[in-house]
Amino acid sequence: MGEGGATDQRVQSTAEVRRNKPSLHGRRSASQYVEGMRAGDRSILAKAITLVESLHPADCLVAADILEMCLKEPGESIVVGVTGVPGAGKSSLIDALGLHIISNYREKIAVLAIDPSSRISGGSILGDKTRMPFLASSEMSFVRPSPTKGTLGGIASQTRNDIALCKAAGFRNVFIETVGVGQSETSVREMVDFLLLVAIAGTGDELQGIKRGVMETVDGIAMNKADGENTREAEKARAVAELALHYFPSSAPGWTPPAILCSASTGLGVNEIWLRIIEHHKIVSQSGYLERLRREQNLSYLNENLERGLKQIFMSTPLMKKRLAELENEVATGQMSPIAAARQLLSIYDSNRQQRDGKT
Ligand SMILES: Nc1nc2c(ncn2[C@@H]2O[C@H](COP(=O)(O)OP(=O)(O)OP(=O)(O)O)[C@@H](O)[C@H]2O)c(=O)[nH]1
Ligand SMILES: [Mg+2]
Numbered sequence: 001m002g003e004g005g006a007t008d009q010r011v012q013s014t015a016e017v018r019r020n021k022p023s024l025h026g027r028r029s030a031s032q033y034v035e036g037m038r039a040g041d042r043s044i045l046a047k048a049i050t051l052v053e054s055l056h057p058a059d060c061l062v063a064a065d066i067l068e069m070c071l072k073e074p075g076e077s078i079v080v081g082v083t084g085v086p087g088a089g090k091s092s093l094i095d096a097l098g099l100h101i102i103s104n105y106r107e108k109i110a111v112l113a114i115d116p117s118s119r120i121s122g123g124s125i126l127g128d129k130t131r132m133p134f135l136a137s138s139e140m141s142f143v144r145p146s147p148t149k150g151t152l153g154g155i156a157s158q159t160r161n162d163i164a165l166c167k168a169a170g171f172r173n174v175f176i177e178t179v180g181v182g183q184s185e186t187s188v189r190e191m192v193d194f195l196l197l198v199a200i201a202g203t204g205d206e207l208q209g210i211k212r213g214v215m216e217t218v219d220g221i222a223m224n225k226a227d228g229e230n231t232r233e234a235e236k237a238r239a240v241a242e243l244a245l246h247y248f249p250s251s252a253p254g255w256t257p258p259a260i261l262c263s264a265s266t267g268l269g270v271n272e273i274w275l276r277i278i279e280h281h282k283i284v285s286q287s288g289y290l291e292r293l294r295r296e297q298n299l300s301y302l303n304e305n306l307e308r309g310l311k312q313i314f315m316s317t318p319l320m321k322k323r324l325a326e327l328e329n330e331v332a333t334g335q336m337s338p339i340a341a342a343r344q345l346l347s348i349y350d351s352n353r354q355q356r357d358g359k360t
Pocket of ligand 2: 090092
């Protein structure tokens with residue numbers, strides 16, 4: 001080892017010092033955040049997430065250190081994605097599952113909700129806490145909308161960061177709620193162990209699922225709202241969904257995705273859903289599939305962070321910010337094509353960089 005070892009030690013101790021240094025604006029050091037989170041302080045976890053989501057340059061180093069520490073000791077966990085059309089009962093079902101898991105297993109639950117519609121409306125997650133009355137008030141849960149607005153580098157990398165923090169904070173079960181429209185669903189598949197589609201009868205939902213290719217990627221379907229007058233319809237829809245699932249290759253080796261009848265209102269099927277999720281976890285852990293999946297997910301995580309970092313570097317000067325705003329306006333009003341605008345921005349960045357490099 002010799003000199004190399006000494007250098008490593010020196011580098012490590014510099015990092016150590018930085019981690020223990022309080023961040024700007026009188027905040028905690030990275031180590032203090034992580035210790036607080038690990039000790040079960042949910043308000044520190046919430047603050048750490050805000051810090052990691054922050055685009056403020058002053059927060060970047062502390063945020064990176066927090067993430068690094070969390071990723072080193074990720075903790076055992078099951079990450080479940082819950083998708084489905086708006087109003088299918090995703091939040092209600094997560095709440096029912098939460099009640100079941102906390103009451104029967106005494107395990108902590110984190111819920112991260114991604115709401116792509118808020119990007120348009122600018123609103124916050126649509127009453128998610130009111131749809132999760134149990135989890136919103138339980139000491140053993142943590143509910144948090146993931147940011148969708150103004151995130152440089154996209155929802156995916158932010159949500160992954162949030163997952164890493166929740167895992168490190170000892171949340172054995174992490175649920176990601178996402179509206180099953182378009183891209184959010186595809187990206188959620190890339191960050192969860194189990195993807196549950198919440199479907200309802202009478203909307204052609206099961207067929208919509210097939211059309212969008214969702215069926216190919218889900219690990220299970222929960223046919224929700226099987227209560228009252230709707231029970232019979234839900235039973236039929238469940239059978240159709242189960243049949244449809246047989247037409248697709250299985251989502252993981254050795255696993256046949258089930259279609260389960262359930263009601264978030266009465267609790268029907270909640271136990272079965274959770275048992276199947278645990279069973280899936282055992283199968284994929286033992287076969288080594290989960291490890292492979294997580295390795296692949298880490299590669300996407302790397303790429304997303306790289307893209308995010310590059311965008312941050314790209315946009316770090318006032319000139320670039322100003323030009324981007326101007327060119328966005330020109331593209332929006334049809335004065336310039338998107339490609340020409342992107343090329344212009346890239347060439348400004350490139351000449352700035354060359355000037356800088358020339359000086360040094
Ligand atoms: N009868 C019945 N109603 C339900 C059930 N689950 C949810 N609901 C109702 O369906 C509506 C939508 O439920 P949510 O849990 O908010 O659905 P969601 O899929 O999370 O909705 P978004 O987040 O807006 O996409 C609410 O009025 C719930 O009370 C159920 O099992 N049975
Ligand atoms: Mg919801």
